[in-house]
Amino acid sequence: MKILEAGFVQGFIRMCNDGWEQGWHERNGGNLTYRVKKEEAEAVKEELRTDGEWHEIGTSIPLLAGEYFLVTGSGKYFRNVILEPEDSLAIVELDEKGEKYRICWGLVNGGKPTSELPSHLMNHEVKMTATGGKHRVIYHAHPTNVIALTFVLPLKDEVFTRELWEMATECPVVFPDGIGVVGWMVPGGRDIAVATSELMKQYDVAIWAHHGMFASGEDFDLTFGLMHTVEKSAEILVKVLSIRPDKLQTILPQNFRDLAVDFKVTLPEKFLYEK
Numbered sequence: 353m354k355i356l357e358a359g360f361v362q363g364f365i366r367m368c369n370d371g372w373e374q375g376w377h378e379r380n381g382g383n384l385t386y387r388v389k390k391e392e393a394e395a396v397k398e399e400l401r402t403d404g405e406w407h408e409i410g411t412s413i414p415l416l417a418g419e420y421f422l423v424t425g426s427g428k429y430f431r432n433v434i435l436e437p438e439d440s441l442a443i444v445e446l447d448e449k450g451e452k453y454r455i456c457w458g459l460v461n462g463g464k465p466t467s468e469l470p471s472h473l474m475n476h477e478v479k480m481t482a483t484g485g486k487h488r489v490i491y492h493a494h495p496t497n498v499i500a501l502t503f504v505l506p507l508k509d510e511v512f513t514r515e516l517w518e519m520a521t522e523c524p525v526v527f528p529d530g531i532g533v534v535g536w537m538v539p540g541g542r543d544i545a546v547a548t549s550e551l552m553k554q555y556d557v558a559i560w561a562h563h564g565m566f567a568s569g570e571d572f573d574l575t576f577g578l579m580h581t582v583e584k585s586a587e588i589l590v591k592v593l594s595i596r597p598d599k600l601q602t603i604l605p606q607n608f609r610d611l612a613v614d615f616k617v618t619l620p621e622k623f624l625y626e627k
């Protein structure tokens with residue numbers, strides 16, 4: 353099968369374009385990676401090069417040894433992915449120790465995988481373990497309203513989770529485990545990767561203060577939908593705070609507990625504090 357015709361590649365391209373159309377990917381902002389299934393890699397094997405040079409990842413991810421990932425390229429624009437996927441994307445393979453990668457397809461005009469590769473791969477490892485292999489997608493975007501909130505809300509998991517839950521009834525059902533928050537850090541390196549992957553042990557979403565958001569999910573629909581839901585909720589909160597800083601009414605802790613029963617989700621009590 354031709355790589356560009358494969359379902360996982362088409363889904364990946366569509367998600368990049370959806371993110372661009374949402375306005376979450378100015379210039380080369382954001383990155384997306386997908387842990388390719390064995391049978392998907394097998395189906396496109398003829399087009400995968402095996403003579404690429406090995407490069408250091410910059411961190412060690414032993415549980416992902418030998419896995420293939422479809423990734424966006426460093427410095428590439430989400431806006432261009434749909435037009436020239438072979439220029440913007442790459443399939444990489446990890447070595448048998450999970451310390452190096454090589455390019456097997458894509459980046460035809462040169463380049464490297466996303467600058468956030470260490471964060472993505474460490475998060476893949478954490479989420480693969482936490483979900484028994486179900487999670488395959490890690491998505492980083494720069495959604496405007498979430499970023500705006502990191503200037504005015506305390507950078508605490510409890511505050512972001514509760515405030516965003518309150519903005520839309522579906523939120524606690526879509527992200528019942530809550531949201532983690534990382535204070536401002538230098539992007540691209542191992543430190544931010546470690547901080548984020550620590551949070552991703554318990555959450556599917558992490559916010560990077562004054563920068564953007566990370567989301568993890570089983571497939572493209574769920575992961576894009578998660579990012580979209582959190583950002584939509586942040587947009588409502590920005591509007592509410594702009595109209596008047598104190599809410600006249602909201603969803604109360606007991607409302608959340610009632611919702612949890614009917615929708616069969618567990619909502620940690622640490623988010624249901626009295627204000």
Ligand code: 2HA
Pocket residue numbers: 380381382383427467468492539540
């Ligand atoms: O430019 O978003 O965090 C890519 C990024 C880095």
Ligand code: ZN
Pocket residue numbers: 381382492493494539563564
């Ligand atoms: Zn970024």
